[in-house]
Amino acid sequence: MSIIQVKNVSFEYFKGVKVLNNINFTLNKGEVVAIIGQNGSGKTTLVKHFNGLLRPTKGEVLINDEDAVKKTVAQLSHTCGYVFQNPDDQIFNSVVTAEVAFGPSNMGIKSHELKVRVNEALRTVGLYEERDKHPLDLDLNQKKLVAIASIVAMRPELIILDEPTTGQDHAGLLRVEALINELRKNYTVIIISHDMNLVARVASRVVMMCNGEIIFDGSPKEAFTKNALMKKTYLKPPIITELAQSLKGFKRDVLTVDEFMDELKTKLKK
Amino acid sequence: MANAGLTSYIEKNSYFHKVNPLTKLLILICVIILSFTLKNFIYILALLVIIIPIAIKSKVLSMTFSPIFKLYFMFILLFFIQGFFHPYATEKLIDLPFGFTLWKDGLLYAAYIAARIFVMMVFGYWFVLTTHPGDLVSSLSRIGLPHALGYIILTTLQIIPRFRTQMQTIIDAQRSRGLETQGNLIQRLKSFVPLLGPLFMGSVQQAVEKSMALEARAFSAKGEKTSYRQATIKTKDKVIMVITVLFSISWEVLSWTL
Ligand SMILES: Nc1ncnc2c1ncn2[C@@H]1O[C@H](COP(=O)(O)OP(=O)(O)OP(=O)(O)O)[C@@H](O)[C@H]1O
Numbered sequence: 001m002s003i004i005q006v007k008n009v010s011f012e013y014f015k016g017v018k019v020l021n022n023i024n025f026t027l028n029k030g031e032v033v034a035i036i037g038q039n040g041s042g043k044t045t046l047v048k049h050f051n052g053l054l055r056p057t058k059g060e061v062l063i064n065d066e067d068a069v070k071k072t073v074a075q076l077s078h079t080c081g082y083v084f085q086n087p088d089d090q091i092f093n094s095v096v097t098a099e100v101a102f103g104p105s106n107m108g109i110k111s112h113e114l115k116v117r118v119n120e121a122l123r124t125v126g127l128y129e130e131r132d133k134h135p136l137d138l139d140l141n142q143k144k145l146v147a148i149a150s151i152v153a154m155r156p157e158l159i160i161l162d163e164p165t166t167g168q169d170h171a172g173l174l175r176v177e178a179l180i181n182e183l184r185k186n187y188t189v190i191i192i193s194h195d196m197n198l199v200a201r202v203a204s205r206v207v208m209m210c211n212g213e214i215i216f217d218g219s220p221k222e223a224f225t226k227n228a229l230m231k232k233t234y235l236k237p238p239i240i241t242e243l244a245q246s247l248k249g250f251k252r253d254v255l256t257v258d259e260f261m262d263e264l265k266t267k268l269k270k
Numbered sequence: 271m272a273n274a275g276l277t278s279y280i281e282k283n284s285y286f287h288k289v290n291p292l293t294k295l296l297i298l299i300c301v302i303i304l305s306f307t308l309k310n311f312i313y314i315l316a317l318l319v320i321i322i323p324i325a326i327k328s329k330v331l332s333m334t335f336s337p338i339f340k341l342y343f344m345f346i347l348l349f350f351i352q353g354f355f356h357p358y359a360t361e362k363l364i365d366l367p368f369g370f371t372l373w374k375d376g377l378l379y380a381a382y383i384a385a386r387i388f389v390m391m392v393f394g395y396w397f398v399l400t401t402h403p404g405d406l407v408s409s410l411s412r413i414g415l416p417h418a419l420g421y422i423i424l425t426t427l428q429i430i431p432r433f434r435t436q437m438q439t440i441i442d443a444q445r446s447r448g449l450e451t452q453g454n455l456i457q458r459l460k461s462f463v464p465l466l467g468p469l470f471m472g473s474v475q476q477a478v479e480k481s482m483a484l485e486a487r488a489f490s491a492k493g494e495k496t497s498y499r500q501a502t503i504k505t506k507d508k509v510i511m512v513i514t515v516l517f518s519i520s521w522e523v524l525s526w527t528l
């Protein structure tokens with residue numbers, strides 16, 4: 001079951017400057033896809049096509065097999081929830097619950113159901129205790145979670161997180177990781193991230209972008225062994241992967257410390 | 271955008287880009303004075319004959335005139351209102367049904383105002399297109415503009431495009447949460463708070479941070495300030511200035527004597 005099909009999509013902000021170049025991409029239900037690539041490679045531009053914020057200059061985007069061009073952003077947001085990078089660009093309410101209720105109330109969700117959704121979303125992101133606070137009294141990590149909750153409360157099929165970990169401390173990082181693992185139970189997830197450790201640990205699929213093109217699309221294990229491709233778009237695999245790759249006889253697709261330890265143990269036994 | 275962050279200035283290698291900002295400012299001031307004092311709108315419109323070769327030599331001809339054409343509706347309205355409802359009109363042009371009268375002096379008055387706006391906007395826009403704000407402020411500082419005031423002018427100019435991109439991001443973020451920003455008046459009014467709230471909070475925060483960043487770099491230090499961008503007054507500037515002043519005076523005299 002595919003949620004999104006992108007067919008031969010090209011996009012230009014200004015005539016003659018292709019920011020996306022003939023992109024083909026299919027997103028299936030239940031995946032956790034990480035889109036990676038250097039600054040300016042077109043990641044944000046691509047995902048903004050999924051909820052209609054941008055419309056392709058060429059090609060087409062199908063959302064649940066229907067042409068996205070025919071629908072407004074508000075309609076598409078029922079299916080594709082996009083969390084912006086900077087929570088300050090959206091927070092305007094004086095209470096966390098009101099902020100989270102904004103999305104579903106735009107969808108026409110009423111009283112009881114609205115409360116249920118808001119509370120559930122706040123529990124999902126772990127902000128239920130903070131629900132009566134002023135959003136601007138929260139720290140950056142928590143503000144980011146408010147932004148995520150405000151999309152979760154809309155119950156889309158797909159949740160897109162644009163750089164969920166930038167500017168976060170280690171605690172924030174762990175929380176985001178736990179949250180993604182929570183979200184994957186009920187939602188299809190796309191993350192855009194420069195944090196390869198996060199990608200290695202949560203992604204079921206990696207899409208690598210470079211100069212507006214998809215240069216790799218496959219499993220994380222495969223992605224991090226493509227050193228030449230990674231280099232082309234200025235990416236580095238996680239340190240533990242690099243360590244394993246530099247050791248003779250080790251598997252080249254080790255992604256986590258646990259996998260590394262397993263590998264080490266079997267080597268030592270021999 | 272190639273010029274994002276700096277007003278409408280367009281970086282080009284042209285004769286008038288290299289002319290000192292003060293020279294161009296003098297031209298602009300003369301044009302403004304002329305358009306308020308010339309006797310008749312024909313004399314004002316004739317100034318356009320001068321701006322065309324100047325704009326061509328500045329390589330910004332189409333851009334100099336483009337904003338004015340977006341205002342065509344305002345001009346139509348101006349002629350309509352003044353033509354029919356000019357308060358001191360005395361000279362009838364045509365009598366229309368339903369008691370409406372088109373007044374000749376009303377139309378002339380509208381033409382006078384329109385010519386003024388047209389000429390000032392075209393020259394003003396040419397000035398903005400060809401003058402780097404940094405050069406303008408540093409030149410003004412050197413003839414006595416207070417340093418802090420110069421900085422205020424500069425940041426105000428820079429903040430407009432910043433606001434525009436910031437606003438676009440906020441609009442996108444709220445639309446992603448199902449906000450309808452288009453549609454009828456009520457829908458638009460409803461979207462006011464979600465859009466202006468983050469913009470306002472963001473600007474307050476930025477202003478605070480900006481002022482601290484300035485202090486951290488000795489903005490309020492006493493003593494002489496130097497400037498990275500420096501525009502000197504060359505011989506060609508002096509020549510242009512003299513021609514501008516001489517022309518303005520003679521054009522003014524001509525309009526009242528002929
Ligand atoms: N609103 C815009 N107007 C014009 N050009 C834009 C706009 N947004 C992005 N671009 C340009 O499009 C290209 C791709 O930008 P995009 O934001 O999609 O990259 P990205 O992969 O998300 O990068 P990052 O990792 O920095 O977020 C860049 O060259 C950028 O300068």
Ligand SMILES: [Mg+2]
Nearest residue numbers: 043044045162
């Ligand atoms: Mg981006």
